Amino acid sequence: MNEAPPISHYTALSNATRLPSAVETLVEFFGSRDVEAYFVGGVVRDTLMGRKSEDIDIAVSVDAVTIGRQLAEALGTHCVSLHDEWQVARMALNDAEWSGYVDIATIQGDIEWDLCRRDFTINAMALPMSEAYHDDVEERLLDPCGGLPDLHAGVVRMVSPSAFDADCVRLMRGVRLAAQFEFSLDSETAEAIRERAALISDAPRERVRDELMRLLRTDQAYDGVRLLDELRLLCTVMPELANAKDVTQPKEHYWDVFNHLIEAVGWVDAMFRGDCDDVFPLNFVPRFEGMAEYFDRDVSDGFDRLTFLKLTALLHDIAKPSTKTVEDSGRIRFMGHHSEGAETVRDILTRLRFGKRGVEHVAGMVQQHLRPTQMAQKGEMPTGRALYRYYRDAGDIALDTLYLNMADYLAARGPALERSDWVNHCSLMQYILEEGQSSENRKRKESVQSLPKLVDGYDIIDRFALASGPGIGKLLETVREAQASGEVSTKEQALELVRASLERGGDGA
Incomplete structure (x- = not known):
């Protein structure tokens, strides 16, 4: 992991989170009722890092559901109870400056005891609402677990090993936080996760799905997936990946199947970073107008095309172990691995509670990932009919599959990548992309039914x-x-x- 970015200091919570209207309203509401209330967890962490927080967590000394309903009424929104036993209420806020969830929880014991029940030290800090607008915010923090020093050092550290026993999804969250913030994972924390990795099998699958996808959504998905594997979590969540380890491939491939899959995730990460225009081999990757917006579009379960592309990169050759054959000549083949892989992916993602659209999005790319290089003889460009067939069959995933194919190619060659071969491959992808995107072909595609x-x-x-x-x-x-x-x-x-x-x-x- 890279060295942690420096923490910016802000004079007020509202300025740091860029939520002046939301924070001001919350401070006024709880202050007018003389309720002991604290900003806790992620919103405090993000504030100290100068990041915009997606959600606001509040701890209160009274019944969270009751006060939550009063707050919802005051804000003109709705309040739902998330956990009756622990008294947790949630409401959605949406204004011109910020939209997200406000979660209110009743303090268990006192605030410091409550913080010590949390997962990681950087999430175990609180700021009294009455102190939110003071200049020296750091000095007014409640930090019984040493989260602030860890935040400055760029370390994800467990509050205690029992945190994982209380909620095993935290095993995944620790890795995701390290990837998200480019922090290191404390060695004792890593060992505690490794020892408990098997527990993740008992976690609610939709929560595991969300942590995996939030990790893949980061710019450091490659490091995160590698860390998941080191801590025995990756193949516990997707046992099918374990079968890919040490499965050798033809001489054109630098890596075995398992490492090839993880390298493909890394190449997707690299292709979509903004600093690769002058870096070989990334400077030859074709681009198109509106590309960032296209890959930012939601697919399913609240995650975008780019995140699903990384998930597909991780799984695109999942059926190679089961389809591997070695001919008398020594030639290695994986006949039909794309079709069998599509079915395997459907099983994996359905098991992890992905929505049907997300399942078919990934399965479709796995099915089609070889097509872009099968549309013409080597050194030639596809005919109009071949392009028509590709865009007809791939449909909504046609563009995504081109970038999967490029990541697949880069991951296959690894350090043995030849410049001329890569330039030719990108020229082919550019041609398929431009022909599919051209106004003439787009109009033809749109009007084909008529x-x-x-x-x-x-x-x-x-x-x-x-x-x-x-x-x-x-x-x-x-x-x-x-x-x-x-x-x-x-x-x-x-x-x-x-x-x-x-x-x-x-x-x-």
Whole structure:
């Protein structure tokens, strides 16, 4: 992990979190009711780091649900009870400056005892609301576990090993926080996680999913995944990955299957960093207008295309171990690993409670990840018909799959990457990308359903004296592909294409 960034000092909580209206409202509300209330956890940590906090956690000395309902009424929003036993209430706030959740919890015991029950020291600090606008915020913190020194040092440290026993999802969270903030993981904390790694199997799967995806969402996903593996968490969450370890590949591959998958995650990270314009091999990666916005779009479960691309990179060759064969000549093959991999991915992601759209998004990319380099002979560019087929079959994942293919290529070659081969590969990806993105091809794709019918099945049967059956449908699809790519535009041209197809293969296949 990299050295932690320096902590910026702010004169007021509201300024640091950039939530002046939300914080001011909360301070006024609790102050007017003379309620002992504290900002706790992530909002304090993020404030001290100069980061915008996604959520605001508050600890109060009264019943959280009751006071939460009063606050919700005052703010014109709704309050829900998250945990009746521990008295936790949540409400959503959404204004011009900030949107997120406000969680209110009843203090268990006193505030310091409550903080010592938390997961990591950097999350175990509190700031009294009455002190939120003082200049010396750090001096007014309640920090019984030493979170502030760890924050300055860039260290993720457990409050105690029992924190993991109380909530095993914290095993994943520790790794995610280290990746998210580019912090180091304290050695005793790492060992405590390693010893308890098996407990993650008992955690609610949707929470494990969210921690994994939040880790992949960071710019340090590669380091995070490596750390998950070192701490025995990765293959506990996805046992199928364990089968990929030490599985050798053909000589074109530098890594075994398992390391290839993790390296692919790293290359996705690298391709989307903003500092790679002059760095080989990243400076040859094709870009397109609106690329950042495209990969920032939500796919499923609150996570974007880029995060799902990293997840797919981690899983794209998951079926190689089960499909590996070695011929008498010594040649290694993985026949059908893309199709079997798509099914395996469906099983894994369904088990982890991913939404159906997310499952199919990843499975589709796994199914299609070889296609971009199979569309033309080496050294040639794909025909219009091949491009039509690719964009038709890949659909919504067509662009994503191109970047998966590039990460796959880089991870396969590793340090043995040849400059000329990579430049040629990127030229192919650029061509597929530009042809798919060009206004002419985009209009053709959008209007394909409204193309006039040049021939129907009866025309083909009558002209060539064929019997009806599945072969006629294949011939009609051949005509439609050629029509969509601009190769034919009249009935006679279409029938001539059918004739040529029959002479080649008999049914247009």
